Structure formats: structure tokens, C-alpha cells
Amino acid sequence: MVRVMDSTAPKLKTKSVGIIGAGISGLSCAKTLTQAGFIVELFDKGRNVSGRMATRRNDDSEFDHGAQYFTATDPEFKKEVAKWVNTGVAQLWTPDISVFGDKQSTKTTDHVERFVGIPNMTTPAKFISMGLSINLNTTIESICIRPQSYPRWSLKSKENGTLKSSFNTVISTIPAPQATKIFKDFSPVLTGITQDVKMSGTWAVMLNFNEKVDLKFDAAFVNKGPLRWIAKNNSKPERGSNETWVLHATSEWSELHLDSPAEDVADLLIKEFLGLGGSLPDQHQTHLWRYAEATPPLDMTFAWDKENNLGICADWLHKGSVEGAWLSGRKLAENIIQSLSERDPLKNFYSPYR
Ligand SMILES: Cc1cc2nc3c(=O)[nH]c(=O)nc-3n(C[C@H](O)[C@H](O)[C@H](O)COP(=O)(O)OP(=O)(O)OC[C@H]3O[C@@H](n4cnc5c(N)ncnc54)[C@H](O)[C@@H]3O)c2cc1C
Incomplete structure (x- = not known):
């Protein structure tokens, strides 16, 4: 006997996920949800x-002005990074790193494996994004119940008001203060987490030089003053030969200067770079994260409100x-796959056509 599926049962629809x-x-x-058969749209x-x-x-230079490199310690992430390396979208970066403490600079010998995207930091993400449905230039301001x-x-x-697609599950990946606004009318579970998270800014300054900078290292952790990290961007693989440096300020200093004009910030941080032995750049740009x-x-790894199918x-x-x-994205996806399959009304219903 063939049993027929209940046509009103929302099998596919239970698997629709919008990701902000x-x-x-x-x-x-x-990626993890799509591989498990979910219908996913990113914004x-x-x-x-x-x-x-x-x-x-x-012009003809590029700067990694956000994440500088990544490390891999978790076995699953190590496997993913190995895939990136094999595909050519990531490589090891083995810089000479100095540490500036209160008194003097020393070389670090931390034996950490540092990876970078090839030819820039965006390529691992672009690699994962292949085949996914992504809406760019789309700023989500709110979610609504239909x-x-x-x-x-x-x-x-x-940009476009209420969007056409609708979802059984919505996931946010945006900064905690913005996630609070999006979830505040719907999920006390999630806003109970987001509302207490303090997020700080970072000022970044990008420097171009016509001549080589006379510093004896490729990057430095700076444990004094306003700077916390400086790196010669073109010491990373496949960055070209233009002499380029990136400076990052500490979060404490950046928070105190959130409202400062970018030019003042650049002047102050370049002065600090000179103090570490650097030279005056021929061009510079600034960015506030x-x-x-x-x-x-x-x-927490991730947060999941199972009553409302909302996650972070x-x-x-x-x-x-x-x-x-x-890992946060991967583990949330695995949790959703498990949680929705437990609640799938058709889970124990036999049909040869499922
Ligand atoms: C200056 C700096 C240096 C760093 N250095 C390192 C490092 O050396 N090593 C390391 O491992 N990590 C580093 N990090 C951290 C690393 O970059 C992050 O941990 C990682 O990239 C975060 O990924 P994510 O997906 O959680 O968030 P994000 O990369 O921030 O992704 C969130 C996405 O949401 C989008 N978005 C935000 N609001 C909305 C909205 N309302 N609607 C639609 N889209 C929205 C944003 O455009 C963004 O693409 C650094 C970060 C910064 C800023």
C-alpha cells in the first residue's frame, strides 16, 4: 500500500532560512544548512x-584593513582551512614579528601558524559563498511576523522595504547592539544575551610608501600607547611589491576617539608609527571599524530561540x-538541522516518495 503525504504539511517551508x-x-x-537541504537566502x-x-x-595597492590573519586550532576548522589552502584561496604567512613592550622590542617566537587569504583577506569568504543565494546592498532594519x-x-x-521572501527561521550575524534592535519585539531569549554585550571600535590607518620602510620586522604587537598592531601588508603572500603598512589602534584608544576627525586620528597614529622606527607615508587612508x-x-558559540526559530x-x-x-555559524546550523528534524511532523511518516 502506498501512503500519500499530507500536502498541507510544510516540509520544504520548514527549511527556509534567512540569514542577516x-x-x-x-x-x-x-553552507552547512544548504548542504543539509535547507533553502537559504543571505542579506x-x-x-x-x-x-x-x-x-x-x-590606486594600485590593496590593504587587509580588518582581520590580519587567522589561526586554526579546532579540528573541523583545520580541515576547512586545508580546503582553502588546497584551492588556492589561503596560504601560510610567516612574518618576522616583534613585540613592543614598555621598554624595548623583542622578537616573538610563538610558533603560531598564521594564514591569510590569497590574494587578499576576502577570498576564503568568496570561496564559501559560491552557489549560495546572496542579496548584497541590502540593509536589514527589522524583522516582522506575517x-x-x-x-x-x-x-x-x-533600500527596498518589506522583502518578498519569507522564512521559517531567521538568523542574525550582525553586531550585538544592532541585533538587539532587530529582535527586541520578538525574542526575550536573544535580547537577554545581546543587550549586555559591549562592542568596541578600532581605528585602522593604511599607509603607502614610495620607498621601503626601514623596519627590521614584518609586523609587531605593540603593548604600549595607542597602537596595538602594525603590519607590512606586502609581506603577506601575493600582495605585490608596493610598500604598504596597516596600523590598528587599541580598542581603548579607539573608543576615546570615536568622534575624532579621521585626519586627526591618522596624524596621531602615524606619529606613533614614527616612534616605533617607521617613516612618513606618501599617502594614507583611515577606516573606523x-x-x-x-x-x-x-x-556561548551560538544562541538559539527554539520557540521562535530565531538564532544568532x-x-x-x-x-x-x-x-x-x-565555528559559530557551523554549530548553529548543526543545531538547527537537529532541532527542526526533531520537530518535523513527517519524521516518522513512511512514504517511498519522501
Ligand atoms: C580591525 C580588526 C582586526 C582583526 N584582526 C583579526 C585577526 O587578526 N585574526 C582573526 O582571527 N580575527 C580578526 N578580527 C576579527 C574577525 O575579522 C572577525 O572575527 C570575523 O571576521 C567576524 O565574522 P562575522 O561573520 O562574525 O562578522 P562580520 O564579518 O562582521 O559579518 C557581519 C556581516 O553583517 C553585515 N551587516 C551588518 N549589519 C547588517 C544589516 N543591518 N543588514 C545586513 N547586513 C548587515 C556586515 O556588512 C557584515 O558583512 C579582526 C577584526 C577587526 C575589525
């Missing part, structure tokens, strides 16, 4: 995927790093 943000966490979540306010794994171009409808969630964007990092990141994955829930963000 196409950084590494949103992409890793989307990002940017012109491209990859979020804070970012690259800025000027009365008497299924799937129940829709999204509203700044308004929500660069959670101080400190939570230790992001680096600020796990380690505050590229690896943490990728």
Missing part, C-alpha cells in the same frame, strides 16, 4: 561578502576571531 550578514559566520552557517548591507575579513583598494501566514518571518530592508570586537567575547551566530559569541565566527 554574509561575513564568515553567516556564510559558514548558510548583506555591503557591496560584497566577507564582512570584517576585508580589503581596501587604493499574520496567519507560513512561513512566519519576513524582513524589511532600508565601529563594532570591531566584543570586549570580551561571550563563550557571530564571532562575538565565540572567541572573537575568524575561526570562532566560522
Whole structure:
């Protein structure tokens, strides 16, 4: 006897997921869900995927002005990074790193394996994004419940108002203060987490030189004053030969200068670079990462409101790093796959056509 499926049962629709943000966490979540048969759509306010794994171009130079490199300690992430390396979108970077403490500079011998995207930091995210459905230039301002409808969630964007697609599940990967606004009318579970997360800014300055800078290292951790990290961008593989440096300020200094004019910030940070032995650049640009990092990141991996099918994955829930963000997305996806299959009304219903 052939048993016929209940045609009103929302099999496919239970698997529709909207993801706000196409950084590494949103992409890793989307990829895992898609591979499990979910129908996933991503929305990002940017012109491209990859979020804070970012690259800025000027004339014929490029700068990794967000994430500088990534490390891999988790076995699953190590496998993913090996895939990136084999595909040619990532490589090891083995810089000479100095450490500036209160007194003097020393070389670090931390034996950490540092990877970078090839030829810039956006390529691992672009690699994951292949085959996914992504809406760029789409800033999600709110989510709404569709009365008497299924799937129940829709999204509203700044650019196009209420969007056509609707979803059974919505996931946010955006900074905690913005996630609070999106979930505040619907999920006390999630806003109970997001509202206490403090996220700090980071000022970045990108420097171009016509001549080589006379510093005896490729990068330095700076444990004094306003700077915390400086790196010769073109010491990374496949960055070309133009002499380029990136400076990052500490989160404390950046927070105190959030409203300072970019030119004042650049002047102050370049002066610090000179103090470390650097030279005056021929050109420079600045960028403020308004929500660069959670101080400190939570230790939750992801957050899931199972009553409402709403979730969050992001680096600020796990380690505050590229690896943490990728794992956060992956683990949330696995949780959703399991949680929805437990509730699937057709789970124990036999049909040869399923
Ligand atoms: C200056 C700096 C240096 C760093 N250095 C390192 C490092 O060396 N090593 C390391 O491992 N990590 C580093 N990080 C951290 C690393 O970049 C992040 O952990 C990781 O990229 C975060 O990924 P994510 O997907 O969680 O968030 P994001 O990459 O921020 O992705 C979120 C996405 O959401 C989008 N978005 C935001 N609001 C909306 C909205 N309303 N609607 C639609 N889309 C929206 C954004 O455009 C973005 O693409 C650094 C970060 C910064 C800022």
C-alpha cells in the first residue's frame, strides 16, 4: 500500500532560512544548512561578502584593513582551512614579528601558524559563498511576523522595504547592539544575551610608501600607547611589491576617539608609527571599524530561540576571531538541522516518495 503525504504539511517551508550578514559566520552557517537541504537566502548591507575579513583598494595597492590573519586550532576548522589552502584561496604567512613592550622590542617566537587569504583577506569568504543565494546592498532594519501566514518571518530592508521572501527561521550575524534592535519585539531569549554585550571600535590607518620602510620586522604587537598592531601588508603572500603598512589602534584608544576627525586620528597614529622606527607615508587612508570586537567575547558559540526559530551566530559569541565566527555559524546550523528534524511532523511518516 502506498501512503500519500499530507500536502498541507510544510516540509520544504520548514527549511527556509534567512540569514542577516554574509561575513564568515553567516556564510559558514548558510553552507552547512544548504548542504543539509535547507533553502537559504543571505542579506548583506555591503557591496560584497566577507564582512570584517576585508580589503581596501587604493590606486594600485590593496590593504587587509580588518582581520590580519587567522589561526586554526579546532579540528573541523583545520580541515576547512586545508580546503582553502588546497584551492588556492589561503596560504601560510610567516612574518618576522616583534613585540613592543614598555621598554624595548623583542622578537616573538610563538610558533603560531598564521594564514591569510590569497590574494587578499576576502577570498576564503568568496570561496564559501559560491552557489549560495546572496542579496548584497541590502540593509536589514527589522524583522516582522506575517499574520496567519507560513512561513512566519519576513524582513524589511532600508533600500527596498518589506522583502518578498519569507522564512521559517531567521538568523542574525550582525553586531550585538544592532541585533538587539532587530529582535527586541520578538525574542526575550536573544535580547537577554545581546543587550549586555559591549562592542568596541578600532581605528585602522593604511599607509603607502614610495620607498621601503626601514623596519627590521614584518609586523609587531605593540603593548604600549595607542597602537596595538602594525603590519607590512606586502609581506603577506601575493600582495605585490608596493610598500604598504596597516596600523590598528587599541580598542581603548579607539573608543576615546570615536568622534575624532579621521585626519586627526591618522596624524596621531602615524606619529606613533614614527616612534616605533617607521617613516612618513606618501599617502594614507583611515577606516573606523565601529563594532570591531566584543570586549570580551561571550563563550556561548551560538544562541538559539527554539520557540521562535530565531538564532544568532557571530564571532562575538565565540572567541572573537575568524575561526570562532566560522565555528559559530557551523554549530548553529548543526543545531538547527537537529532541532527542526526533531520537530518535523513527517519524521516518522513512511512514504517511498519522501
Ligand atoms: C580591525 C580588526 C582586526 C582583526 N584582526 C583579526 C585577526 O587578526 N585574526 C582573526 O582571527 N580575527 C580578526 N578580527 C576579527 C574577525 O575579522 C572577525 O572575527 C570575523 O571576521 C567576524 O565574522 P562575522 O561573520 O562574525 O562578522 P562580520 O564579518 O562582521 O559579518 C557581519 C556581516 O553583517 C553585515 N551587516 C551588518 N549589519 C547588517 C544589516 N543591518 N543588514 C545586513 N547586513 C548587515 C556586515 O556588512 C557584515 O558583512 C579582526 C577584526 C577587526 C575589525
